[in-house]
Every structure is written in structure tokens, then in C-alpha cells.
Amino acid sequence: MSGSCTTKPTPPQTHGAPFWLLAELTYRCPLQCPYCSNPKDFAGYTNRELTTDQWISVFEQARKLGAVQLGFSGGEPLVRQDLSKLISAARGMGYYTNLITSGVGLNETKIESFKKAGLDHIQVSFQASDESVNNMLAGSHKAFQQKLAMAKEVKANGYPMVLNFVTHRHNIDKIDRIIELCIELQADYVELATCQYYGWAFENRQSLMPTKAQLERAEAITNQYREKLIQEKNPMKLIFVTPDYYEERPKACMNGWGQIFLTVAPDGQALPCHSARMLPIEYPNVLDHSLEYIWNESPGFNKFRGYSWMKEPCASCDEKEKDFGGCRCQAYMLTGEAENTDPVCAKSPEHKQIIAARNEAELPVQNKFIYRNERNSKDYVTENNLLIATDSSLDE
Numbered sequence: 001m002s003g004s005c006t007t008k009p010t011p012p013q014t015h016g017a018p019f020w021l022l023a024e025l026t027y028r029c030p031l032q033c034p035y036c037s038n039p040k041d042f043a044g045y046t047n048r049e050l051t052t053d054q055w056i057s058v059f060e061q062a063r064k065l066g067a068v069q070l071g072f073s074g075g076e077p078l079v080r081q082d083l084s085k086l087i088s089a090a091r092g093m094g095y096y097t098n099l100i101t102s103g104v105g106l107n108e109t110k111i112e113s114f115k116k117a118g119l120d121h122i123q124v125s126f127q128a129s130d131e132s133v134n135n136m137l138a139g140s141h142k143a144f145q146q147k148l149a150m151a152k153e154v155k156a157n158g159y160p161m162v163l164n165f166v167t168h169r170h171n172i173d174k175i176d177r178i179i180e181l182c183i184e185l186q187a188d189y190v191e192l193a194t195c196q197y198y199g200w201a202f203e204n205r206q207s208l209m210p211t212k213a214q215l216e217r218a219e220a221i222t223n224q225y226r227e228k229l230i231q232e233k234n235p236m237k238l239i240f241v242t243p244d245y246y247e248e249r250p251k252a253c254m255n256g257w258g259q260i261f262l263t264v265a266p267d268g269q270a271l272p273c274h275s276a277r278m279l280p281i282e283y284p285n286v287l288d289h290s291l292e293y294i295w296n297e298s299p300g301f302n303k304f305r306g307y308s309w310m311k312e313p314c315a316s317c318d319e320k321e322k323d324f325g326g327c328r329c330q331a332y333m334l335t336g337e338a339e340n341t342d343p344v345c346a347k348s349p350e351h352k353q354i355i356a357a358r359n360e361a362e363l364p365v366q367n368k369f370i371y372r373n374e375r376n377s378k379d380y381v382t383e384n385n386l387l388i389a390t391d392s393s394l395d396e
């Protein structure tokens, strides 16, 4: 046999299966968190939501492509009256299903119906351990008590108690109280995730970003509690997520563009991440294309796969296979071009913007937020000035 090979070379595999499907069922939400990652122009899409059957078709197609985890998110997914039906359909296809909710709109009957439908996991998010701060950030006077009641109900129904606290400069100094509350609620997993500055959080960055000293203190306290939990044989797990603004190298956002994450927005727009809608890229819609085409062939999903799109300093960087140049959305927000290196990287010529944001965080705390609500989003859509809301704009 000669040494020559006639087999056609296999093209390099640039992506696998979309393991994680995030179904953003709706942009409707009773709360107004100023750090919401929904797009600022969400009001332009609120009247266009996929129907029950269209969602079920999305789940089927994604499952065929290899998706195994399905997150129901929003907005607030509880406002969809067909949620039990969607859970049941997804569970029947073999998905591990996860409901990501504020807890507002949840009640005993709904929890029971989700359980019957086969829901695997419920994650309830809190804004703070203190009622007034929680409600100030949620933009609702009633949110905190409702969340507490629902967290207890979730646990009573035998679900693992998963709590998510988004931390920022208004609650991070109370990290001990937050952890104590989680212990009281008998949480199993607690995510103490510092704000990521996308969407509305980017607008409110100066009012939200903690100082480096605040972060270090919070992490040290979290570590002390980890020790204490081990000593007391409490199985609660604390997950502490720091903001990349205090790093010198970027995160491998989404594990790489179009590698394992697939988000479908309420109107059927398919996105490689939940923030990608802001990029000047034409994404396919599940109403016009099969998910198979969308995931494997569409230009939007292929745009930042592989390494050929990279500019310097990423193109010749020996860490590019580790971080993929960082986050495309962040590169776009901070530099105006999604192809640029994520400025979190100290090698980026725009890293100075990150340093400036760190310095800004040292300025006195601001209590003014641009709330994520229909009115502010409409203003954004019509290019009017965004409404600067304070506590007085909360619901009655």
C-alpha cells in the first residue's frame, strides 16, 4: 500500500452541540431591576411572543441537535400561562429543566403543577437580604415578602433550594446577612454573583459597581462562611462570582461564541448569548429557519467561531484558545467593534476604560437608577432621554 491517502480531510470541528438551551419565554416582568440583562429596547418586542406550539417545536429541534439542559427564563417566565405545558413537553423529551424566576407570581398551586409536569429545578433570585433595599432595586414594594414565602414553598415541595443574589455596591457589604438569610431558608446552593455589566446594568454601572475593597471583603467573608458550613456539616454550597472588571484577562464568555449556548428570545430570534441582540448582526429567527440551519450554518452563529475573525492582540496571543478573546458583547459595548479584544484584557489598547470604571467605583454611592421598565425602554426605542427613576417611581 502506498503512503498516500485518498480520504478527504475532515474540516476542523469548530463547534459541538448546543447543550444549553435558554428559552426566554417573554420580556414581560413585574419587576424593574436596574441590572437586568434584557436588551434595552425590549419594549419593541413585547407583543411578539412565540406560541406554545412554536416553543415546543424549538425544544424538539434543539433536543435533536444534542441540547440536554433547558432553562425557562425571561423577563419573568411565570407570566406565561402555558408554562406547565411547556415544562411537561420538555421533560417528555428528556431535558433537565430549570425555572429561573424572581418568585413574583409564583404560588403553591403553580409549584404543584410544575412538579407534576416534571420540573427539575427552580432558582429564585433576590435583590438583597434587607427588605427595603430589595424592594428599591426590584422596583416593587411587595417583592421581598413574596420571594421569602415562595423560597420556603419551593423547599417544602422537595426542590433543591437554589437562591441567586446579584451583588453590587448596595448590598455587598451585607454579604454576611445575605448568607445568614440563606442558612435560615435552608438553601442548598447559593449563587452570590456580582453584576455583569450588560443591558440595563451597563447603563447603571456607576451606581452598581462595587469597589475592589468591597469585593475582597465580601469574598473573605464568604470563605469564612464556607469553613463554618463545613464545620457545622451544613451541605449548603456558596458560589461567589466576581465581576470581570477586576480581572486582567477576559473570561471565556459562553465558553466561546456558538459553542454550547443557544438562546431563543421571546419573538423567536436565535442568539449565541442572551446579550447578543445588541450587536449589529443579523440573527436568524426560528420562525424562518430550522434550528439545525441556525446552529450549524447561519452567518450570525458562525461569525465568531474559530480564530480567523480575530484582530491583534488576540490573533497572535498564546491564550486565545483559553479565553477566545473574551466577550464579544463587552468588546462591542466598550469599543464599538465586536471583533476587538475584550477591554478587560490588559493587552487591549482599551483596557483604560476598565481602569476608569474601577476608579469611578471609588466615587460616592449613587442611589439613582435607570429602571428596566416598559416606559424607559420605549424612551430608548424612540431615542428620547432615558427616565432617571428614584424610589418615588415604585409601584404603590
Ligand code: FES
Residues within 6 Å of the ligand: 198, 253, 254, 273, 274, 275, 276, 326, 327, 328, 329, 330
Ligand atoms: Fe454576549 Fe459575552 S455576553 S458574548
